[in-house]
Amino acid sequence: MDIFxxxxxxxxxxxxIYSMIKDKRKTLDAMKKSKGMMGSMxxxxxxxxxxxGLILAFIPPEMIKNYLGGSxxxxxxxxxxLVGSITLIPAFVAFPLVGSMVDMGASVMPAVxxxxxxxxxxxxxxxxxxxxxxxxxxxxxxxxxxxxxIAISLLMGVVI
Numbered sequence: 246m247d248i249f250x251x252x253x254x255x256x257x258x259x260x261x262i263y264s265m266i267k268d269k270r271k272t273l274d275a276m277k278k279s280k281g282m283m284g285s286m287x288x289x290x291x292x293x294x295x296x297x298g299l300i301l302a303f304i305p306p307e308m309i310k311n312y313l314g315g316s317x318x319x320x321x322x323x324x325x326x327l328v329g330s331i332t333l334i335p336a337f338v339a340f341p342l343v344g345s346m347v348d349m350g351a352s353v354m355p356a357v358x359x360x361x362x363x364x365x366x367x368x369x370x371x372x373x374x375x376x377x378x379x380x381x382x383x384x385x386x387x388x389x390x391x392x393x394x395i396a397i398s399l400l401m402g403v404v405i
Contacts, residue, residue, distance in 0.1 A: 293338045301345055310350030318354050322398050325355035329362030330391060333369040354402035361394035 264272045313321050334342075343360045347353065366387050367374060374383040 290338070293334060294341075297338060297342050297345075301342075301349075306349040309346055313346065313351035313355040318352050318402065321352065321355040322358045322395065322402075326358040326362045326391065326394055326398070329359040329394075330366040330387075331368045332359075332363055333367075334363065336364050339363050352402070353405045354398045357401040358394060358398035361397050362391060365390035365394050 261272070313325065315321060339360055343356045346359075347356050368387070371383055371387065374386070378386075
């Protein structure tokens with residue numbers, strides 16, 4: 246276990262103890278509710294993880310390495326950003342997927358572009374966002390998010 250994980254566990258434990266001391270009943274009620282919520286989400290989570298495993302089983306690592314770790318990282322970054330913009334999967338599933346892609350040979354820049362656009366840009370949800378917030382807001386938010394996602398991936402490519 247790395248130091249970051251250990252620190253998160255320690256901080257979580259401290260806050261849990263504080264919450265139990267402050268109001269034991271509320272803390273236990275919250276834990277029961279979260280257990281019920283997790284139980285209802287578990288089939289969907291397992292389904293998504295199974296689907297990701299199936300996709301990674303059919304896409305050979307050489308293909309990922311060639312397209313996302315190949316000779317043209319800028320083109321791979323833009324393509325990954327476009328795919329991430331139209332993909333709708335939960336972020337907690339995207340992180341292990343991107344980690345697997347990097348382990349298979351994908352460069353950091355396309356992986357980060359995919360992940361950031363996946364979480365920041367929403368072409369699938371654009372109509373709902375347009376209806377609720379207006380076309381101008383939805384369009385500008387998505388375009389700015391796409392631009393920032395590309396900038397973040399380029400920065401991460403330099404840093405890592």
